[in-house]
Amino acid sequence: MTRHSVMITPDSVMVNGKPLAHKENGAALLTELYRTYVGDYPKFFKMDTLCKLGFVASELLLQAEGEPRFVPREDRAVILFNRNASLQADTAYQATIQDPDNFFPSPAAFVYTLPNIVTGEIAIRNKYYGETSFFVMENDDASVISRQLVNAFQDPKTLSILNGWVDCFDEDHFEAHLFILDKLPTYDILEF
């Protein structure tokens, strides 16, 4: 069984370990990936960088998985991790309220000042009614992350998890490593 994976950095894209050709870097890379591999979801252009990154990475991942798309399901969770939470959106929103003489708090910016919005965007796109969770930690620590993922299978409804690290510092500095993890029988042992 292939363990599907997608990795995106400002200057590289890998799907299942193989490089994906692209022309752009940084913020423009995410738009290029959207136009080349998705194209039919204009809400993309409203998203903050974290959501754009998580969205295109999840699209590439689910295309690689090759299962039927957009079928309502409750057995797949979306559990993501990062370091900077919603820092890029927070900074963008702060700019709308920083100057008392030019005070224009923007609801369109404020809505993205929560890191878990990206899990919601992926759930909406794919009609996933299962668990969505977002965790923030200083380091991309594989042992802590895998512990959380194994724990999540204690919910008997959850049979697979779209998971991984999705972090962005600003519009041009970001990193995503996404995977799909299926429930294995051995996880049940860990419940007791």
Next chain:
Amino acid sequence: MIVKVSDNIISPLGMSTAENYAAVKEGRSELQRHDGLWGLPEPFTASLMNREAVNEMAKQKGIDDQYTFFEKMIVLSVAKALEQTSIDPASDKVLFILSTTKGNVFLLDKRETGFPAERVRLGMAAKQMTDYFHNPNAPIVVSNACISGVCAQIQAMRELESGNFDYVITVGADVQSAFIVSGFQSFKALSVDPCKPFDANRSGLNLGDASATIIFTRRDSVSENDWVAFRGAIRNDANHISGPSRTGEGSYRALRAVLGDLNPEKLAFINTHGTATLYNDEMESVAIERAGLARVPVNGLKGYYGHTMGAAGILETILSMQAIDDCNILATKGFETIGVTHPLILSNQNQPTDKRAFIKLLSGFGGCNAALLMAKGGAV
């Protein structure tokens, strides 16, 4: 089973669980109108801490001004919850889980210069806390919008079920700032008057400062007075990032998941999110009706505290446990006339109960919803 060992609430209504419960039972609130606070052009109503009192109490614990106000709130709440136990927080068998949405976000304001910029990262704020207690484990921060406090408890249950730790300390907090208040104002989500959950004339939510802690452990057998975290579930609406589902999809599914084959007659009440926005309260009524729970009493506590964000799920769970210990269903302050499509059993007066279980329900931005079934004595 996963059992509550200890708890604490720090809020404008008191510095302990007992003080907070007594205040709420008496119907008190510190929701007040603020004009011109933090340079905000529009007035707002919120339940805010006396920051000098927190600073003074922190100083007594050796928590100096190298800690932000947010960090003082979480460290103090955990310290007060630990005081009632013999747990060594420095043990590697103790895990800290922090529930927050915005942590030290005020540090993004260019006028704030007293702290290193890195402390805006939630993991760094959490590390301030674990360093204070000399705990060696990487703290987990749950940042799932308004449902974070219930998610943190579900996470604690899972870590303990897995046998990874002996104790999990879950602490939830948010402190209000120009960032948060102006954002909710821009959404037109705030009421300028004290909020009125589920009421026909409700017009939005109020915000509040609070921190709250529950310490959990795992036991093979429980006594009749032990509070057991029985079952939790998190589900998504898969509908909209900033508006609840009209069918209450995620809350309905979370409620069904925690109910299992439980007879709803066993439930004393459902403690709702009850923010007093038009859409949230309507959605909850739909979800509760769909889940077959329309005959279970419901209440909401935002009329006492406002929406305390990362603290809400923990604070409201603690008060619900206290209420059942006191054979009481707490009044929904601010509620007068039912204003949701599906009639719910609500009261603005405390009501007696002899039942021993409740469900805590929350929903939040990102379409997320969470439910937690708590049972006294573990039998439901």
